[in-house]
Amino acid sequence: MKIAAIEAVPYAIPYTKPLRFASGEVHTAEHVLVRVHTDEGLTGVADAPPRPFTYGETQASVTGVIERIFAPQLTGMDVLARERIHARLHRTVGNPAAKAAIDMALWDIAGQSLGLPVSRLLGGWSDSMRVAHMLGFDTPERMAAEAERMRDTYGITTFKVKVGQRPVRLDIEVCRALRDALGGEAELYVDGNRGWTASESAAALRELDAIGITLAEELCPADDVLGRRWLVRNCPVPFVADESATTPAEVTRSLLDGAATAISIKTARTGFTHSQRVLFQCEGMGAEVVMGNQIDGQLGTVCTAVFGAAHASSARRPGELSNFLDMSDDLLTEPLAITDGVLAVPDLPGLGVAIDPEKLHRYRQDH
Ligand code: MUC
Ligand code: MG
Structure with a gap:
């Protein structure tokens, strides 16, 4: 089975509530729906969320690189020749979300053609994942109220708190308010998106340790090499690399250099193929x-859950799977549901999702 065409459809869906964090803010999901069509009539889908503040990609760059470079280079190739396909993609540097979406759409096709869910093809560990909710910057009162609503409505008890504000006290007050509102049982961890220096991070960690956190992510820039290494060595909890370790090679360097002791895997940037490499490393x-x-959005969330549920080590912790709840609408025909803090992976061939043509027509921006 061969790749017949690759489509990149830009679309925009507003958030009901913008997400704010130390490196940026997002008001509208300006994403790109990637569809890979085969000569046997199958179509694989995946989502490319451009994040200019993290990778430099934009909606226009994702559609441009797919239409002008990747589609011409990949058309006619065997859908299952993943190594060859990645060798072609690798000729172009960067563009992680565009490459990842193509990779995941190809896995969707592989699953459909075999009549099996991708999650089973990847590893088949579980059919669901526990969910963690990410809380963006707001007042302590509003963040605590959002966390309580997530717990009461969806059964979510793990929260990733965006930190990295100045003065550091602002975030400490938020974490204290969350602990007071949620009690000792709730799991809290923090993500600074490189907003602090190493010394600010160290001061924050002393107070956060007393409040009780389980992970600290990207508190200061990895490029502050010695400060970051010192911070990681002295950190009381695993220190997670996210945007500083976005490829298998960066992950190796980050762990060997002492720039992190844990890794955030995002299928939106490493697809399934390279996410597996990162996971196994x-x-x-x-x-x-x-x-x-x-x-x-929901399509990207399904991909994270499909991958996370597939392996013991990626399913061990709750995955960050709930921020689609803040979008005003979505493209899937069957909305995702979080129940008792758990998101089920669709038990259908491929990714197990379908795009609603009317919704795509309403939100697409290329007509
Ligand atoms: C995160 O973990 O940093 C914010 C920027 C981005 O690319 O992802 C989010 C969440
Ligand atoms: Mg992060």
Whole structure:
């Protein structure tokens, strides 16, 4: 079966509530729906969420690189020749979300053609994932109220708190308010998106440790090499690399250099093929992973859950799978549901999802 065409459809869906964090903010999901068509009539889908503040990609760059470079280079190739396909993609540097979406759409096709869910093809560990919710910057009162609503409505008890504000006290007050509102049982961890220096991070960690956190992510820039290494060595909890370790090679360097002791895996940037490489490297090196969120919609969230549920080590911790709840609408025909803090992976061939043509027509921006 051969790749017949690759489509990149830009679309925009507003958030009901913008997400704010130390490196940026997102008001509208300006994503690209990637569809790979085969000569046997199958179509694989995946989502590319451009994050200019993290990878430099934009909606226009994702559609441009797919239409002008990747589609001409891949058309006619065997759908299952993943190594060859990745060798072609690798000729172009960067563009992680565009490459990842093509990779995941190809896995969707492989699953459909075999009549099997992709999650089973990847590893078949579980059919669901526990969910962690990511809380963007707001007042302590509003963030605590959002966390309580997530717990009461969806059964979510793990929260990733965006930090990295100045003064540091602002975030400490938020974490205290969350602990007071949620009690000792709730799991809290923090993500600074490189907002602090190493010394600010150290001051924050002393107070956060007393409040009780389980992970600290990208508190200061990895490029502050010695400060970051010192911070990681002295950190009381695993220190997660996210945007500083976005390829298998960066992950190796980050762990060997002491720039992190745990890794955030985001299928939105490493697809399924390279996410597996990252995961297996982490297993080999004894580093924990967390299934991260690139402010995904429902299609991106399904991909994270499909991958996370597939392996013991990626399913161990709750995955960041709930921020689609803040979108005003979505493209899937069957909306995802979080019940008792758990998201089920669709038990259908491929990714197990379908795009609603009317919704795509309503939100697409290329007509
Ligand atoms: C995260 O974990 O950092 C914010 C920016 C991005 O690319 O992903 C989010 C969440
Ligand atoms: Mg992060």
